[in-house]
Amino acid sequence: SYELTQPPSVSVSPGQTARITCSGDALPKQYAYWYQQKPGQAPVLVIYKDTERPSGIPERFSGSSSGTTVTLTISGVQAEDEADYYCQSADSSGTYVFGTGTKVTVL
Amino acid sequence: EVQLVQSGAEVKKPGESLKISCKGSGYNFSNYWIGWVRQMPGKGLEWMGIIYPGDSDTRYRPSFQGQVTISADKSISTAYLQWSSLKASDTAMYYCVRQSGGGIGTDAFDIWGQGTMVTVSS
Numbered sequence: 001s002y003e004l005t006q007p008p009s010v011s012v013s014p015g016q017t018a019r020i021t022c023s024g025d026a027l028p029k030q031y032a033y034w035y036q037q038k039p040g041q042a043p044v045l046v047i048y049k050d051t052e053r054p055s056g057i058p059e060r061f062s063g064s065s066s067g068t069t070v071t072l073t074i075s076g077v078q079a080e081d082e083a084d085y086y087c088q089s090a091d092s093s094g095t096y097v098f099g100t101g102t103k104v105t106v107l
Numbered sequence: 108e109v110q111l112v113q114s115g116a117e118v119k120k121p122g123e124s125l126k127i128s129c130k131g132s133g134y135n136f137s138n139y140w141i142g143w144v145r146q147m148p149g150k151g152l153e154w155m156g157i158i159y160p161g162d163s164d165t166r167y168r169p170s171f172q173g174q175v176t177i178s179a180d181k182s183i184s185t186a187y188l189q190w191s192s193l194k195a196s197d198t199a200m201y202y203c204v205r206q207s208g209g210g211i212g213t214d215a216f217d218i219w220g221q222g223t224m225v226t227v228s229s
Contacts, residue, residue: 033215035152042202042222043152048215086152090212094166096142096154 002026004087004099011105018074020102022087025068030089032070034063038083046085047072074104082106109133111141111203111220118226119193126189127223129203136184137161140206142216143177143188147199155201157211158186166211193227200224 004024012018022032032050035043045054047063050070060075074081087099114128129141142157156167160179167177179186186203200222207217 031213035216037152042219043216044219045215045217048207048217054217084151088152088154088216092210092212094157094211096157096168096212098144098152098154101151 002097004089004097006085006087006099006102008100009103009105011107012074012077013107014079015076018077018081018104020072020074020085020087020104021069022071022099023069024089024097024099026091027065027068027070027089030091032063032065033088034061034072035086035088036081036083037086043086077104077106079106109205109218111205111218113201113203113220113223116224116226118228120229121195121227122192123227124189124191125193125225126187127201127225129186129188129220131184131186131205134205137181139208140211141179141186142204142206143175143186144202144204144216145199146202146222152202155188157206159211160184160186164211193225195227195229197225198227 034047036046037043046061050065051063062073064071085102090096112130137160143155145153155171156177158165158177160181176189202222203220204216205218207214
């Protein structure tokens with residue numbers, strides 16, 4: 001099985017931009033998805049298929065992909081964006097994997 | 108409204124068996140893959156396995172194969188996760204998730220259940 005590696009933590013001031021990376025050898029061949037999890041809550045999908053944003057997710061959330069790394073960008077960070085973020089990928093054989101998770105702290 | 112509603116929190120002793128449930132509503136339950144995700148206290152998300160209720164095709168993460176059983180009853184739109192002999196290390200929050208359309212491994216987990224907390228302690 002392969003792994004998806006994320007930085008453990010990212011700190012950002014309100015109004016600034018937070019970038020969270022996710023690295024994995026299979027990412028050039030597979031889509032990535034991003035989930036936000038606030039304390040005591042179930043995760044919520046914020047980005048799908050590398051760059052698409054589900055309805056109801058604020059425009060400040062965006063995704064990008066380059067080679068073996070995908071990136072979740074939060075532009076104009078707000079206090080309510082403080083949460084854990086997980087990337088996830090899967091292949092057509094039915095192997096799913098989550099990233100190691102990144103805690104975003106809004107200073 | 109599309110939703111997954113899970114059964115309530117459980118407190119069990121080591122060696123006991125357990126079956127938790129996940130009921131889907133607001134969509135055709137048979138046509139979407141349902142997965143299970145474990146989150147141990149203070150830790151990250153781990154994919155455990157997935158089932159297609161339409162034909163019960165089931166896949167497991169190797170580390171969970173033989174440790175748990177995933178099943179589904181499409182007639183009542185419910186998926187299950189069960190253990191035959193719990194261990195203290197099974198203490199965790201368990202989420203059921205719906206994969207949004209497509210074949211296996213082709214889309215996001217767009218709907219999450221509220222989670223079922225399982226505590227195993229003597």
